Amino acid sequence: MGTxxxxxxxxxxxxxxxxRNTVEPLTTTYPGISVADAYAIQLANxxxxxxxxxxxxxxxxxxxxxxxxxxxxxxxxDYGHLLDSMMHVDGDTISLDGLIQPRMExxxxxxxxxxLKGPGITVTDVIDATAYVIPVLEVVDSRIRDWQIKxxxxxxxxxxxxxxxxxGKPTSLLDLDLHHIGMIFSRNGEPIATAAGAAVMGNPIHxxxxxxxxxxxxxxxxKAGEVILSGALTAAVPVQxxxxxxxxxxxxxxxxxxxxxxxxxxxx
Numbered sequence: 001m002g003t004x005x006x007x008x009x010x011x012x013x014x015x016x017x018x019x020r021n022t023v024e025p026l027t028t029t030y031p032g033i034s035v036a037d038a039y040a041i042q043l044a045n046x047x048x049x050x051x052x053x054x055x056x057x058x059x060x061x062x063x064x065x066x067x068x069x070x071x072x073x074x075x076x077x078d079y080g081h082l083l084d085s086m087m088h089v090d091g092d093t094i095s096l097d098g099l100i101q102p103r104m105e106x107x108x109x110x111x112x113x114x115x116l117k118g119p120g121i122t123v124t125d126v127i128d129a130t131a132y133v134i135p136v137l138e139v140v141d142s143r144i145r146d147w148q149i150k151x152x153x154x155x156x157x158x159x160x161x162x163x164x165x166x167x168g169k170p171t172s173l174l175d176l177d178l179h180h181i182g183m184i185f186s187r188n189g190e191p192i193a194t195a196a197g198a199a200v201m202g203n204p205i206h207x208x209x210x211x212x213x214x215x216x217x218x219x220x221x222x223k224a225g226e227v228i229l230s231g232a233l234t235a236a237v238p239v240q241x242x243x244x245x246x247x248x249x250x251x252x253x254x255x256x257x258x259x260x261x262x263x264x265x266x267x268x
Contacts, residue, residue, distance in 0.1 A: 080159025
């Protein structure tokens with residue numbers, strides 16, 4: 001990566017986020033950037049936010065569908081960190097003032113009551129460690145110009161994380177078949193996409209298994225109490241002020257959020 005350190009690139013991304021502007025793709029500016037470099041940048045960014053008072057409350061998994069992996073020319077998902085400043089609850093109104101080029105995704109969130117630390121984590125381990133699952137709307141945003149991202153760009157940019165809205169009714173995995181669970185994704189009351197849990201690596205549980213094992217190589221556990229977003233069931237859609245989004249899942253309920261240009265209910 002030449003003379004540019006991960007912490008310096010992380011500061012560029014942090015400044016872009018704070019100023020609501022973008023930087024050129026890192027893969028263009030630093031053509032030698034590796035996936036390991038990108039995760040080092042992500043971690044430096046998160047460490048700086050934690051130093052400024054944020055708390056890590058979970059993780060998000062991205063690029064869990066075969067179609068998205070082909071688009072990025074990779075064969076593996078990616079992950080990012082969730083901070084308390086990103087989190088919202090069902091029915092919140094979120095201001096677009098703190099976002100740059102937001103898009104919306106619908107997914108299933110896992111809330112853990114036991115620590116998971118790989119390698120060697122299995123599907124059974126994830127089921128045992130999950131207190132419950134809930135529907136989630138995730139707002140992704142990119143600090144990279146015009147979403148011109150490659151895999152290393154989104155990894156460095158914390159998996160393009162921005163906001164997460166938790167909703168629905170806490171439901172035990174023991175009562176569910178996540179492979180077949182259906183979802184209707186709507187904008188302003190009009191359905192825009194439908195999907196089933198199988199869209200995420202065949203079953204969202206597989207995504208959490210992957211994450212626990214991937215982080216285990218770095219001696220990082222998934223902690224009790226953390227929220228794990230298992231990956232989008234459908235393609236992300238651009239967000240505009242005045243829009244309300246709802247994800248209605250079979251068995252686990254729904255989650256709704258509205259966007260405006262004002263102050264909203266950002267937790268910042």
